[in-house]
Amino acid sequence: MSYRECRNFAEMLRALNYPRLVSIENFRKPNFELVADILYWLAQRYDPNTEISDNINEEHNRVEFIKSITTLFTIKARLKINPKKLYQADVSAVQEMLKITTVLYKVKAI
DSSP states (O other): OOHHHHHHHHHHHHHTTOSSOOOGGGGSSOOHHHHHHHHHHHHHHHOTTOOOOOOOSSHHHHHHHHHHHHHHHHHTSOOOOOHHHHHHTSHHHHHHHHHHHHHHHHHHHO
16 A cells, blocks of 8 residues: 555545545554444445444444445445455555545546
């Protein structure tokens, strides 16, 4: 994961009006809460009618959340998302979230 990809991800989130300020430094250490918040927001933005639980208090809830997100974007957006990288919740998760963000960013630009 390059610095440029992290920067592009943060800039795309700003352009898509993500409500929180996201810095590249947020992903240096694993931060599952932030990754889950971004993924939930992206899922709601992609499909407002989707039913995904945002409960991530326990490990099995986190696994179910990641499964739901990857299933949503695999089926509806036809994106290949690696759930292991998302679960790591660090810089490698940015690479996977960048795939989703790029699709939404291109749609907004049209």
